Amino acid sequence: MIPMVVKIKIQAENKKGWRLWIPLPLLYFPALILVFLLSPILLVAVIVLTIVKGIRIVGVLPAIFIFISSLRGLNIDINSKDSKVYFSIQ
Amino acid sequence: MTEERKKILEMLANGKITTEEAEKLLNTFESKIDETQKGDASSKTKIPKYLFVKVDSTNGDKVNIRVPLKIIRAGIKLKSLIPQEAQEKIDEKLGEKGVDFKLEDISEENIHELLEALAEFEVNVEDKKGENVKIYCGDS
Numbered sequence: 001m002i003p004m005v006v007k008i009k010i011q012a013e014n015k016k017g018w019r020l021w022i023p024l025p026l027l028y029f030p031a032l033i034l035v036f037l038l039s040p041i042l043l044v045a046v047i048v049l050t051i052v053k054g055i056r057i058v059g060v061l062p063a064i065f066i067f068i069s070s071l072r073g074l075n076i077d078i079n080s081k082d083s084k085v086y087f088s089i090q
Numbered sequence: 091m092t093e094e095r096k097k098i099l100e101m102l103a104n105g106k107i108t109t110e111e112a113e114k115l116l117n118t119f120e121s122k123i124d125e126t127q128k129g130d131a132s133s134k135t136k137i138p139k140y141l142f143v144k145v146d147s148t149n150g151d152k153v154n155i156r157v158p159l160k161i162i163r164a165g166i167k168l169k170s171l172i173p174q175e176a177q178e179k180i181d182e183k184l185g186e187k188g189v190d191f192k193l194e195d196i197s198e199e200n201i202h203e204l205l206e207a208l209a210e211f212e213v214n215v216e217d218k219k220g221e222n223v224k225i226y227c228g229d230s
Contacts, residue, residue: 054173063167070160073140077154 002028002065003072009086017084094119137205138227146222159205159227166201169193 004024011017035042046057076087095116102112138159145153172180172193181192213225 054175059167059171063164063171066167067161067164070158070164073156073158073160075154075156077152079150079152079154081150 001072002069003089005090007086007088007090009084011084013082136209136229137202138209139229141208141227142225144222144224148219148221159208162205163198163201166196166198169196 006022006024008020049057071089074089078085098112098115101107102109141157141159143155177193184191208227211227215223
């Protein structure tokens with residue numbers, strides 16, 4: 001499963017803080033649209049990179065997808081007397 | 091007593107097989123049981139899902155980090171994107187530093203073994219003041 005939400009909470013010394021919930025589909029869909037629109041340029045880049053550098057670009061998208069999926073469950077929670085930081089990918 | 095063992099002993103009692111043959115049959119039978127038990131034990135080894143880092147300090151600071159171990163597998167997938175030329179250079183540089191290791195040697199099997207071994211990995215550091223650092227792999 002690909003991650004759907006990134007939660008960030010930061011609380012500073014003066015107890016003021018902010019919470020941020022980023023619904024990741026908001027990033028995925030524009031990225032997909034961008035890839036679709038730029039596909040002619042990307043196709044040329046793929047061919048050039050494969051021939052010139054030998055980079056196997058065909059495998060890039062699945063690899064990135066797997067990497068993003070693997071990030072689900074990452075959780076960083078740091079608490080001190082004065083401040084708090086929380087970062088989570090769900 | 092299992093069915094197979096009973097049969098062997100019955101055959102011995104009826105005189106169908108000699109004591110030596112019965113012993114051989116029992117030995118092979120027992121070794122087969124051992125192998126299947128070992129196989130079951132290894133297949134049941136659970137692969138942990140996360141790496142946990144927990145720090146508790148006396149002044150109230152607390153750190154709690156959970157890293158999904160799937161990242162390791164994903165890293166291996168990303169490895170396949172590195173051009174052959176670059177992989178050779180990396181291996182060469184590692185060799186120069188005395189690290190006898192080749193990127194192409196990393197396989198899914200090795201990673202599986204590593205993840206299985208991580209199930210028993212645990213680092214627990216505690217000092218006089220009561221500050222505590224714990225690193226371990228598990229599901230929760």
